[in-house]
Amino acid sequence: MVGMSVLRVAAGFAARLNPFKQGFSNGRLLTRTTPKTESAAVRYGSHGKQMFVFKPSDYYDRRFLHLLRYYILLTGIPVAAIITYINVFIGEAELAEIPENYVPEHWEYYKHPITRWIARNLYDPPEKNYEKMMALIEIESEKAEMRRTQMDVRKLMREKGDGPWYHYETMDKSLIDYSPKSTPDN
Numbered sequence: 001m002v003g004m005s006v007l008r009v010a011a012g013f014a015a016r017l018n019p020f021k022q023g024f025s026n027g028r029l030l031t032r033t034t035p036k037t038e039s040a041a042v043r044y045g046s047h048g049k050q051m052f053v054f055k056p057s058d059y060y061d062r063r064f065l066h067l068l069r070y071y072i073l074l075t076g077i078p079v080a081a082i083i084t085y086i087n088v089f090i091g092e093a094e095l096a097e098i099p100e101n102y103v104p105e106h107w108e109y110y111k112h113p114i115t116r117w118i119a120r121n122l123y124d125p126p127e128k129n130y131e132k133m134m135a136l137i138e139i140e141s142e143k144a145e146m147r148r149t150q151m152d153v154r155k156l157m158r159e160k161g162d163g164p165w166y167h168y169e170t171m172d173k174s175l176i177d178y179s180p181k182s183t184p185d186n
Helices: 002-017 059-090 113-121 126-160
Strands: none
16 A cells, blocks of 8 residues: 555656646647646636535425426416406406395305305305204204203112112013922932
């Protein structure tokens, strides 16, 4: 290893003394003078010494961001165009007198057309929500009544000492076999 280091230093020194290294354009081919080391040409390819730096791949990050931008624009541009069209050409609803014998639908109370469409097609009407809540209240009241009845029954069973744990069905007397008692010594 020491020998290789010495050879490397010697080769570097010999390369500095070689007049052919800088080329023929300097006009010093026949003079055999050594070039100055501070003015030796150093070629690094592209503006400075390039180092190979290990870094994690950002391929998946760039791919994710590219696809995110693509799908946002894919959906965002049509949605923005539709909203602009609705706001410019349709506009908001104006307040008007309700004619007699006319019952407005639940979505007609909203001002903006997009909100009206959402209320008509996506949300449940208030009557349906009211009925669902009343059904839920009815179910819960039936459960509470059942629990209350069950507690009353348990309380009465404890007071009277009555209940399924004290009661056994009696067998039919015709099913009892008395033959072993007739001759117990056999």
